[in-house]
Amino acid sequence: MVRGNNYSGARWAFRPLAPGARPRVGSSENIRPVCASCGRGYIVRRGVQRCFTLPGEPRCQHRATASLETPAAQRDRTSTRLGAACLVAGALTSCTPSSPPAGAAPATATATVLRAVDGDTLDVRDDIRGRLRIRVLGIDSPEVHKPGWSVGCWGPEAAKFAADTLTGQRVALVADPSQDSHDRFGRTLAYVEMADGRDFSVTAAAAGMARSYVYDRKPVSRYPDISAAEEQARNARRGLWGPPCDGNTESAPL
Numbered sequence: 001m002v003r004g005n006n007y008s009g010a011r012w013a014f015r016p017l018a019p020g021a022r023p024r025v026g027s028s029e030n031i032r033p034v035c036a037s038c039g040r041g042y043i044v045r046r047g048v049q050r051c052f053t054l055p056g057e058p059r060c061q062h063r064a065t066a067s068l069e070t071p072a073a074q075r076d077r078t079s080t081r082l083g084a085a086c087l088v089a090g091a092l093t094s095c096t097p098s099s100p101p102a103g104a105a106p107a108t109a110t111a112t113v114l115r116a117v118d119g120d121t122l123d124v125r126d127d128i129r130g131r132l133r134i135r136v137l138g139i140d141s142p143e144v145h146k147p148g149w150s151v152g153c154w155g156p157e158a159a160k161f162a163a164d165t166l167t168g169q170r171v172a173l174v175a176d177p178s179q180d181s182h183d184r185f186g187r188t189l190a191y192v193e194m195a196d197g198r199d200f201s202v203t204a205a206a207a208g209m210a211r212s213y214v215y216d217r218k219p220v221s222r223y224p225d226i227s228a229a230e231e232q233a234r235n236a237r238r239g240l241w242g243p244p245c246d247g248n249t250e251s252a253p254l
Contacts, residue, residue: 107174116166
């Protein structure tokens, strides 16, 4: 019996199938089939395979589980349904269609980061559009410069993290079709992908420098990955989830 945590921190246990045994999903004996791509146990929900992943391990880029799906189910499965399935609680171990797949070539860098305004806002110089202020999609860091309000707990640390990670770096600015192109302050809304392909939103959430963020009840397309990274940071009490903030980062009127 193998035990551990999946990508979202939930407990799991499985044991490989005996030679010649047929896969069984969700049995009372807690037996799981083994993924041919990574050798780990997995479950299938809504026609989507989800491999169990230990914290710090890469998530499996599995192949379709044709043996466990009917042809009709395969035809009916669309990218929209896959995105919805990725939001199922405790099953955030497979990436969404809009997330950069592990091992994929990074998006072309088109901008240079000039400075970090705070943990979720950057000034960049785009090769074509010139100077832009970027509001990073999918995260929210504690306030630092909000007029008439106090500095939020862990705000300066989050701003320093963004500055140390991104200042002077070439990055790709990736829009999200599910979101507006600009916010009400005129800032450009975009994911920021670093030269090594990492999404800064996921990186900041995993480090405890920001929370996952949903505006106007419309989650960003990469919300499952960002939320899962946030959950890891929360469980490990990293950054704003540990002392002295313990998750309380609200600003107060001055």
